[in-house]
Amino acid sequence: MNRHGSDGSAGGCGCGPAGHAAPPGGTTAAHGDGAACGPECVSAGSCTCAPPEEATPATATGPIVEWVPEECTLPLAERPARETEFEALFAAALRTVTRPEPTRLHLVLANAYRDTARELAGRERECCSFFVFSFASHDDGLHLDVTVPARHTPILDELAGRAASALAKG
Template identity: 50%
Template sequence: MDNGHSMAGASWVPDACTLPTAAQPPRLAEFDRFFREAVRDVTRPSARHLRLRLAGTAQAERAARDLTARESTCCSFFTFDLSRSGPEALTLDVRVPAAHVDVLDGLAERATAAAAGR
């Protein structure tokens, strides 16, 4: 793809991602499944900050922790912060440096589309 991203149809996967190309489609599918099953609301406090309100279940929390930990190892520019302010209140904040706002845009689009398709 000529826009500097490593996968056609997955424009939020940047060249900076060190996940092997063959492993990227399954990871995208994991994100889509997570978004579909766990995301309840998507907001954008700033261009560099995405906030996902998640189902407050233990399963959603485990999935978020697992997926974000693995994503942090291949795309170190992401900062993930998972917090719980109550039994049903789970929030995943995702931040990126200015150079990766386009990646966050793509992630936000996928999260919104998947959650809407639930």
């Protein structure tokens, strides 16, 4: 079952009526009803119109490539694995996510994942030097601030969306 109405309408999902456009880059994802996703419904590497079990995941040739900046030096073939590492960390350790500023994401992780988070952030900084990761241990968990220059807020938007999605799946 998808979020589209039985009459084929979008049902408020934002992807519009039948005749969905392909997302930027020509990648075609599909809703549960087989209709192609448009750019407004492909978010965080999957269609937001379909429930998670029907969503189309990002691939090395799909949406993940579109939001990674050119200055990223991580080889293309390794990007999906890195994305999976962040998603696994968020799924296992994320307690809260806030966006105090457009250029800053604040996460609180379980303290038990301190070493994992620091190691992953260190590797990410090696390939994407515009990221700044700041850690602080508190009673309520490991606080992680991720900061980027203003021109890279779309990348931080993507990371925030993935963190929020993991938290919602909780």
